[in-house]
Amino acid sequence: MIYSAKVMDHFSNPRNVGELADANGIGEVGNAKCGDIMKIYLKIDHDIITDVSFKTFGCGAAVATSSMATELIKGKPIREALQMTNKAVVEALDGLPAVKIHCSVLAEEAVHAAIADYLVKQGKDPADYGVKVPHCEGSCGCCDHCGE
């Protein structure tokens, strides 16, 4: 299994890593049993993502997709950020090994979860913005979601 240079760059020099003290939208997806947890912190001002950071427990691809996802949504209106697909993350990283695609799904879900958290706190309905409810892809095969 070989990672692209872009993946290795984002793994070894992750952008926007850490906590955001004044975050007003926080989303966490994944679980430790599967080996991936992503937590995204958003600072949103008038529906614009003015700052973003992440913390991730996971493999090289998990760190790199988190880092790239934060780069892709920084400065964007939330409706635009919600259009960011896992495929866009994969393409921006010049591809991922097939077994690591679920990391990009997790990154997309973490963004949605953080935006949902913000919207709920604002008294808004995430569904009105097209926020996807994170769902298990069944891709890791080791958690209760997969019926084991």
Next chain:
Amino acid sequence: MFVYADNAATTRIDPDVLQAMMPALQDLYGNPSTIYSKGREAHEALDRAREQVAKAINCRPNEVYFTSCGTESDNWAIRGIARHYASKKGKHIITTNIEHHAVLETLKAMEKEGYEVTFLPVNEEGFVTAEQVEQAIRPDTVLITVMTANNEIGSIQPIEEIVKVAKAHNVFVHTDAVQAVGHIPVDVQASGVDLLSLSGHKFHAPKGVGALYVRRGVIPDNLMNGGGQERNRRPGTENLAGILGLGAAIEKATANLERDMNYVSSLRDKLIEGIVKEIPCCKINTPSHDRLPGTVNVSIKYIEGESMLLMLDMNGICATSGSACASGDLDPSHVLLAIGLPHEVAHGSVRFSLCTKNTEEEVDYILSVLPKIAQRLRDMSPLWEEAKKNETF
């Protein structure tokens, strides 16, 4: 600095071993099965290598059969014994749940073919007991296969005691000694095993050559059909260069075994002590006794193994992990789960495996790099954030 610390995965070819192989890659090209001088000299070289292996594990040369690798030896021993003796004895096989895939997957495939397999659990240090084996023996048990030493955590199983209970019930014993041969004393007369698998590339011979010891009088059915090589048991023109390498390597690895074990153990102990001292919240998965000299398996909690390996690699250190992500599997290592580690702790494991070629300076280097990597990844980890609130350091 470059540090190769994955010797349980494979080893580099020793320069003396390479020298021993060279004739077979040059002038010694005859087919050992032919009768003219070119063939006879190849056959003589083959015989010498067989004697080297026999001497190293204390058996007769005609009890050594060369194979292509440890996996082939395991497959041959298990399938061969089962096929030959199932009609007389039965179709039940006993093993452990920490065997190498070469054994586990063979047995899982055989379950589908109508064999019944008991997978014995190990304790939290990674050991099975002879009592467990005895309790599992049934009238229809045809074979017990238990590894001599575990490849991931290094636990050494009580093979001699297992053989004693097996003999009392007239059951054959095979052991996968791939991680043991060349690293700890292996004596088939003392242990009494009926079959033993070994692999050259684990002790500085090339890849692609192994051997199976088969006690005289024990008859595993052949895996393959073909010519009369290896006394009609294992057809196929011999990999003479590999076999000469295996012979030279096993002789060299066992020549000063005690001295080498002491040296490698001292490196292992230094590495374990340093890790425990420098990195909070880690768990040493290698047992504290009955273990291989070179194996260090540690779980560094709240971080993930593949990330660690990538960062170690950026620092020139080759190691491996039981993390699912590192192997491309869905689940983390079956061995780490078998010793009772939760999934998330198993995901954070890293294994260093040392040999005589490693130095104290290299261990110092690993110890200067690993704590920083652990800290860097923990600073990124949401689990560490939580843990810091709950754990006291």
